[in-house]
Amino acid sequence: MSRFSWGRSCSVLACGLALGGCSTVATAKPAIGDGVLKSVYIATQPVVETSQTEPPEPTPFLTRRPPETPASFAFPTPIPSPTSAWRPPPYPVPWALTPDDHFYFARPIPSGEVNWPNPTYRYGSTFFGQETIHTGVDLDATRGTPVLAAGPGEVVWTGYGLYRGVADENDPYGLAVAIRHNFGYEGQTLWTVYAHMASITAWVGQHVETGDELGTVGDTGHTSGAHLHFEVRLGDNRYFDTRSPELWMVPPEGWGVLAGRIMGSSGQLLPEELIQITSLDNGQRWELWTYAKETIHPDDAYGENFVISDLPMGAYKVTVSFSGRGYSTQLYLMPGRTNLVMFKGWDGFVPVTTATPDTSGPPPYP
Numbered sequence: 289m290s291r292f293s294w295g296r297s298c299s300v301l302a303c304g305l306a307l308g309g310c311s312t313v314a315t316a317k318p319a320i321g322d323g324v325l326k327s328v329y330i331a332t333q334p335v336v337e338t339s340q341t342e343p344p345e346p347t348p349f350l351t352r353r354p355p356e357t358p359a360s361f362a363f364p365t366p367i368p369s370p371t372s373a374w375r376p377p378p379y380p381v382p383w384a385l386t387p388d389d390h391f392y393f394a395r396p397i398p399s400g401e402v403n404w405p406n407p408t409y410r411y412g413s414t415f416f417g418q419e420t421i422h423t424g425v426d427l428d429a430t431r432g433t434p435v436l437a438a439g440p441g442e443v444v445w446t447g448y449g450l451y452r453g454v455a456d457e458n459d460p461y462g463l464a465v466a467i468r469h470n471f472g473y474e475g476q477t478l479w480t481v482y483a484h485m486a487s488i489t490a491w492v493g494q495h496v497e498t499g500d501e502l503g504t505v506g507d508t509g510h511t512s513g514a515h516l517h518f519e520v521r522l523g524d525n526r527y528f529d530t531r532s533p534e535l536w537m538v539p540p541e542g543w544g545v546l547a548g549r550i551m552g553s554s555g556q557l558l559p560e561e562l563i564q565i566t567s568l569d570n571g572q573r574w575e576l577w578t579y580a581k582e583t584i585h586p587d588d589a590y591g592e593n594f595v596i597s598d599l600p601m602g603a604y605k606v607t608v609s610f611s612g613r614g615y616s617t618q619l620y621l622m623p624g625r626t627n628l629v630m631f632k633g634w635d636g637f638v639p640v641t642t643a644t645p646d647t648s649g650p651p652p653y654p
């Protein structure tokens with residue numbers, strides 16, 4: 289199956305409204321575990337636990353080479369967004385049930401609006417054969433929807449020009465806000481970026497708290513329609529220093545996140561492989577692709593090359609294709625945390641030793 293068969297609509301840093309390719313719409317209210325999630329734990333030393341005897345090869349990412357001129361693209365006709373997609377309220381932030389979890393950020397779009405990632409254009413995906421890779425997620429809220437600070441910190445950028453750091457009305461991010469958060473991760477600073485806004489009410493130097501309004505959703509910059517492009521940056525406030533926001537935005541209550549490390553037989557991450565996920569509870573299906581290579585970083589804790597958030601807790605089948613043969617594994621997706629699967633070439637899916645939830649301690653920002 290061609291990876292370009294879904295008719296994605298995208299720009300250099302953000303994409304349009306193509307939501308028709310796969311479904312993330314919840315159809316039934318999930319049950320919430322019996323007191324499993326009463327308290328949280330923030331890790332200071334996340335550990336990647338695997339059952340492998342050999343570590344995977346270093347991931348071949350990080351080509352620090354910005355295009356000289358941000359690309360411009362033509363877009364297909366956007367496909368309308370789904371009209372209903374029920375979500376429970378989110379867990380409080382910060383939220384971490386295991387030492388590996390780091391759900392430090394709230395959704396930057398209010399509950400009741402579309403505040404989950406566009407499933408056809410996730411972090412690390414490409415489009416139309418372009419060598420441009422998505423460095424964030426797109427939340428398809430409508431024009432004028434408030435854009436909210438995902439966590440506390442200081443506003444360090446407002447306006448046009450974020451990509452190069454100088455005023456530029458042709459900047460692909462359009463009107464954008466960047467926040468340097470007053471907490472970090474593993475000794476590194478965290479930023480979040482909010483792009484394509486219609487208006488900005490925040491100002492540089494402003495201290496914001498989680499949920500403070502920064503402005504409104506729009507379609508400025510390179511985009512085919514109104515939505516919020518949201519990035520998480522770690523270590524440096526640059527296009528080249530992003531991580532998947534789906535590992536940082538807190539899940540809805542009773543829902544979880546699935547990350548995967550899809551590798552060849554020697555442990556190298558395999559780019560742009562199709563992943564199929566099927567709920568064994570109701571048959572709902574999702575499809576996504578492993579990360580393309582450049583400008584994308586696997587998470588420091590998971591080393592993943594795909595992530596899908598907002599999955600109701602429950603039983604799932606995960607299928608990948610390797611050398612012309614399909615491989616499947618089944619898992620029970622635990623709520624409120626990131627669940628990890630690993631595939632290693634001829635070995636197929638290999639066991640993952642998951643971190644044990646720790647219910648001690650308050651949940652301060654690290």
Ligand SMILES: [Zn+2]
Binds near residue numbers: 422
């Ligand atoms: Zn985007």
